[in-house]
Amino acid sequence: MTVYIYPGSFDPFTNGHFDIARRAAGLCDRLIVAVLTNSRKKSHFTSAERVAMARVALQSIPNIEVEAFEGLLVDFFKQHQASAVVRGLRSESDFRFEAELAAANKLLLPTYETCLLPCRIDLAFNSSSIVREVAAYGGDISNMVPAALVNQITVRLRKDAGLSQAQHLNSEDSSHI
Ligand code: PNS
Numbered sequence: 001m002t003v004y005i006y007p008g009s010f011d012p013f014t015n016g017h018f019d020i021a022r023r024a025a026g027l028c029d030r031l032i033v034a035v036l037t038n039s040r041k042k043s044h045f046t047s048a049e050r051v052a053m054a055r056v057a058l059q060s061i062p063n064i065e066v067e068a069f070e071g072l073l074v075d076f077f078k079q080h081q082a083s084a085v086v087r088g089l090r091s092e093s094d095f096r097f098e099a100e101l102a103a104a105n106k107l108l109l110p111t112y113e114t115c116l117l118p119c120r121i122d123l124a125f126n127s128s129s130i131v132r133e134v135a136a137y138g139g140d141i142s143n144m145v146p147a148a149l150v151n152q153i154t155v156r157l158r159k160d161a162g163l164s165q166a167q168h169l170n171s172e173d174s175s176h177i
Contacts, residue, residue, distance in 0.1 A: 004028040011043040016123040020088035038070040057146040074109040084113040136161035
């Protein structure tokens, strides 16, 4: 059985993540979406929220599971007897980071392999940080994240940014003008 791992912060899960996960699931028997938790990297959403959002978004794809992981990715890789880690590539700057990550992990574990998937061109500028920014200013994220997550992410990010629901409704009204 070929097991691939798709790791990330998923803070929050976006349409770009969904597209990479869906395509990677077609390349292996089992894809584990591994949500980084307890990291020194601060996240906006909690680990439990990020895992739950990825599960909701990916529930229609039968060979995908979502798990939280902490510590080194190579340990998670060994634990699951994985064949490769999948990462999405949006740009040249992503490539630089991904090449370093792949090389460091290969030094730690010689059997570690990386599979880099170029992202869909229309999603090249979509990212979790842009979603957080747009929603915090009251913008519409419905083309950026899976439909099942739009409301939850919007409400949470607007609340955290101190925007009221009235401002949310006003911005929806004005978008039709
Ligand atoms: O979505 P992200 O934030 O780009 O994902 C980065 C991630 C989770 C793949 C990376 O930070 C990671 O693997 N963290 C776990 C710790 C680790 O193993 N680091 C690599 C050793 S250099």
